[in-house]
Amino acid sequence: MMLSPEVLTLFILNALFLFFAIIAFYLSLQIFLKWDRSSTCQVQYKLEKQSFLAATIIKYIFMIKVPLFLFFIFTLDKISALLTGAMCAAGVVDATSYGVYLLILKILNLYIFAYWLVLHREDMKEEEQPYTKMKFGVFLVAFLLLIAEILLEGVMFNAIDIHKVVDCCGVIYSSSSGSYLSNIFHLSTPMLLVLFYGTFLFLLLFYFLKYRYIFALLNVLFLIISLITLIAFFGAYIYELPTHHCPFCFLQKEYNYIGYFLYILLFIGTFQGVIVAFLKASKSQIERRYKVALLFNSLYVLLLTLYPIYYYLKNGVWL
Amino acid sequence: MIELKNITKLYALSKVDEVRALDDVSLTVKEGEVVVLKGASGSGKSTILSLIAALSKPTSGEVVVDGKKVSKLSDNFASIFRRDSIGFIFQKYNLIPSLSVRENILLPLVPLNPHAKDAQKKLSEVMEIFHITHKADTLVKNLSGGEQQRVAIARANVNNPKIILADEPTANLDEKLSLSFIEILRELKSLNKTIIIATHDPLFFNLDFVTREIAMHNGTLQL
Numbered sequence: 308m309m310l311s312p313e314v315l316t317l318f319i320l321n322a323l324f325l326f327f328a329i330i331a332f333y334l335s336l337q338i339f340l341k342w343d344r345s346s347t348c349q350v351q352y353k354l355e356k357q358s359f360l361a362a363t364i365i366k367y368i369f370m371i372k373v374p375l376f377l378f379f380i381f382t383l384d385k386i387s388a389l390l391t392g393a394m395c396a397a398g399v400v401d402a403t404s405y406g407v408y409l410l411i412l413k414i415l416n417l418y419i420f421a422y423w424l425v426l427h428r429e430d431m432k433e434e435e436q437p438y439t440k441m442k443f444g445v446f447l448v449a450f451l452l453l454i455a456e457i458l459l460e461g462v463m464f465n466a467i468d469i470h471k472v473v474d475c476c477g478v479i480y481s482s483s484s485g486s487y488l489s490n491i492f493h494l495s496t497p498m499l500l501v502l503f504y505g506t507f508l509f510l511l512l513f514y515f516l517k518y519r520y521i522f523a524l525l526n527v528l529f530l531i532i533s534l535i536t537l538i539a540f541f542g543a544y545i546y547e548l549p550t551h552h553c554p555f556c557f558l559q560k561e562y563n564y565i566g567y568f569l570y571i572l573l574f575i576g577t578f579q580g581v582i583v584a585f586l587k588a589s590k591s592q593i594e595r596r597y598k599v600a601l602l603f604n605s606l607y608v609l610l611l612t613l614y615p616i617y618y619y620l621k622n623g624v625w626l
Numbered sequence: 627m628i629e630l631k632n633i634t635k636l637y638a639l640s641k642v643d644e645v646r647a648l649d650d651v652s653l654t655v656k657e658g659e660v661v662v663l664k665g666a667s668g669s670g671k672s673t674i675l676s677l678i679a680a681l682s683k684p685t686s687g688e689v690v691v692d693g694k695k696v697s698k699l700s701d702n703f704a705s706i707f708r709r710d711s712i713g714f715i716f717q718k719y720n721l722i723p724s725l726s727v728r729e730n731i732l733l734p735l736v737p738l739n740p741h742a743k744d745a746q747k748k749l750s751e752v753m754e755i756f757h758i759t760h761k762a763d764t765l766v767k768n769l770s771g772g773e774q775q776r777v778a779i780a781r782a783n784v785n786n787p788k789i790i791l792a793d794e795p796t797a798n799l800d801e802k803l804s805l806s807f808i809e810i811l812r813e814l815k816s817l818n819k820t821i822i823i824a825t826h827d828p829l830f831f832n833l834d835f836v837t838r839e840i841a842m843h844n845g846t847l848q849l
Contacts, residue, residue, distance in 0.1 A: 347631070347688040347697070355683070359701070434703050 309389070309467045313382035318464075320375060321457045327364045332450045334361035335443040342440045358439060362427055365446055368453075369420040376413055377567065379460075380558060390473050396555040397476035405463040412456050419449045421578050422585065429588055437587070476553030480538055496540055503536040507608050510580070514601045519583045519593070522600075526580030529604065533573055537611070544614035549626045569607065576603030627820060628655040628678055628789070633687035635673050635845075647673040648684070649845040657788070660811070660821040662830050665842035671824035673845075675791045678822065679712045680704035691789070709737060713782030713819075717794040719774045721781070723767035727758055730766055731781045738785075752780040756810065772803035779810055790814055792823045796830075804829050811835070 334357045342358075343351055383396035393399055400406035423445050430438035506529045513522040534554070542552045545562060558566035580600035583593055619625060635648040648670045655661050663671040676682045677689050680696040681704075689697040696707055708714075721730050731752060735745050753759040756776045761769065766777060775795065782790060792811075796804035808829060814821060815835045823830060831839060841848040 344698070347684075347686060349634075349686045352683055352685060352697075355698075431700065431702060434699065436700065 309386060309464050309469065311382070311386050311389070313378070313385055314464050317375075317379065317382060317460065320371070321460065324368050324372070324453065325457060328368060328450055328453055331361045331364040331368070331446065334358075335365075335446045335450070338443045339440060339447060342443075344435065344439070358443070361443065361446075365423065366427060369424055372420055373417065376417055379413065380555065384555065384558070386467075389469055390467070391469075391471075392473040392475055394475040394556075395553060395559070397479050397553050398473045399467070400555075401479050402468075402471070402473045403463050403466040405459055405466060409456070409459045409463050412452065412459060416449070416452050416456055417574070418578060418581070419445070419452060421574075422582060423449060425582055425586070429586060429592075476551070476556060480542075480552035480554070494535075494539065499532075499536050499540055502532050503540075504608075506532050507604065510601070510604060514597055517597070522597070523581045523584035526577045526600065526604075529580075530573065530577040533577075533607065537569070541611045541614055543626045544618050547618060547626075569610065572603050572607040572610070576600050576605075576607055580604065627657040627692060628822075629653075629688075629690040630674070630677070631688045631690070633674075633677065633684045633689065635670075635677065635682075636685045646845050648677075650687075651845070651847055653840070653847060655820060655822060657820055658815075658818045659837040660815050660835055661823070662833075662836050662839045663822065663824045663842055664826055664831065664839060665848075666826060669842040670845040671842055672793050674842075675714075675793050675822060675824050678789070679714055679791055680707055709734060709785065711787050711789055713785070713787040713790045715775075715778050715782050715790065715792040715795050717797045719778040719798075721766045721774060721777055724765065726763050726765055727753075727769070727777050727780075728762045730777055731784050734781060734785050748784050748786075752784050755783070755813065756780045771798050771800075772806065775799060775803065775807060776810070779807075783814070788820060790819050790821045792821070792825075794825055794827075795823065796825065796827050801829070808833065 338354050338358050338361065341350060342354055380396055383399040387393040387395050387398050390398055390402055393402065400410055423442060426438045426442040426445060430436050430442055506525060510522070510525050510529055513525055538552050538554050542554065542557070543549050545557050545565065546553075555566070556562065557569070558564060577600070579596045583596050583600070586593065586596075615625065630651055630653040633648050633651045634646070637645045637647055639645060647668075651670070651674070653674070663674060665671055673682070677684055677697065678691065680689075680699055684697050687697070688695060691707075691711065694707065696704065699707060722733070725733075728749060731749055732745060735748065740748075750759070753762060756779055758773065758776050758780060761773060761777075766774060769777065775798075790811075796807055799807060804827065811821060811823070812835050830836070
């Protein structure tokens with residue numbers, strides 16, 4: 308078991324989340340099963356009071372979970388110094404078979420948490436609170452995923468063996484690696500770029516056509532393709548090294564923390580794009596989300612595009 | 627205009643002990659009516675006012691004001707409702723002693739962020755109606771009880787609410803000031819405000835402008 312101060316902090320926070328989340332889960336379950344907005348009986352008034360308590364707990368758990376995700380990455384990066392072979396967070400993620408699944412689960416949870424916060428915000432905007440039952444239903448699912456995440460996190464840190472030599476990001480994210488991720492390097496660069504810019508152009512098209520389900524689906528696709536192209540193509544231009552493809556190293560100071568900016572742009576852009584399919588908000592509110600999605604996704608594309616152009620102008624060659 | 631439908635309100639003193647402040651109360655108050663709720667302390671008068679003002683929620687039943695189900699409003703919407711529709715006069719005035727008369731009266735306008743000219747106009751109007759213009763810059767803590775009461779009434783009226791709720795408004799006033807307060811209520815009635823007064827002060831009984839007097843006992847209306 309690896310117990311650095313950062314890991315202990317994560318464990319203590321997880322224990323607190325668990326405690327409060329169980330209370331919120333119990334209240335949410337009651338609300339989900341018995342909520343009847345039109346009723347004026349004692350049970351309904353009690354549920355209305357409980358809904359504020361439960362929502363407050365959930366809101367604060369989720370609001371802390373978002374920056375805690377960044378702290379988790381920071382922790383992985385920090386403890387990489389203790390693992391022989393690891394140069395950054397990537398080595399720690401790859402040190403056990405749970406790392407990748409935990410990372411995927413954490414990203415999935417981030418989207419679900421953000422979705423819950425949006426639902427809650429929309430719910431509180433309306434006198435009739437139209438999303439109350441739905442948002443507590445979503446929390447019931449989110450709670451199970453949160454528990455899975457907490458358990459997996461404990462299992463992962465427990466499974467890290469500091470005596471075992473692990474791979475560095477240069478090996479993990481290379482075409483010679485035997486990992487699942489290495490398959491993306493078998494895609495040709497032109498194919499990757501066509502997929503990346505093609506999906507973005509379709510996003511642009513469906514932004515104007517306003518087919519919200521297709522727009523949301525394209526955002527999911529754009530998220531996946533963006534992460535793949537970031538690792539397989541653009542990463543090399545950020546590091547200015549043809550063999551360096553790590554999705555974590557550019558979170559470090561040496562690269563001006565640009566990774567945080569890129570990931571936040573991608574997260575907000577794709578999240579706002581996906582959410583248009585799930586909200587029954589007014590036309591103007593949906594339109595605002597369309598605009599935010601397009602703006603952040605465009606900034607992401609623009610920023611990534613500038614890296615190879617800048618490199619080419621500086622060095623006169625492509626990597 | 628104001629409807630209380632089968633309202634029950636329980637206050638929990640402990641896990642096993644609770645007080646039944648209102649017991650299946652139903653009441654309708656029409657627009658422009660002046661209703662006096664009278665009864666001993668603990669009979670449920672103040673509870674009715676706090677429910678109408680959406681300051682608290684019933685244990686069961688429903689409060690409807692102008693078609694709006696105020697007992698079902700969330701805190702945010704209840705605040706907006708109070709700000710727009712209710713003027714509340716408290717027994718202890720609930721003024722901020724370190725602020726001037728002008729500042730106290732302007733407080734309900736702050737969330738609305740009105741234009742300075744409009745705020746000044748409203749301020750001047752209510753200060754004139756309630757005869758406190760000459761005290762505008764005096765700190766509230768330096769005013770007499772009667773003057774503080776007038777400031778409280780002015781503050782309750784600065785948003786021009788349709789409904790005025792007064793909870794034991796003359797409990798801290800002598801008879802002369804109480805009679806002066808009653809005259810102010812008469813003026814408010816002439817402005818077609820709906821007024822509900824919770825009191826056990828006999829000065830309020832048998833007044834010519836009062837539409838109804840309702841006695842309360844142990845959380846029930848004695849109709």
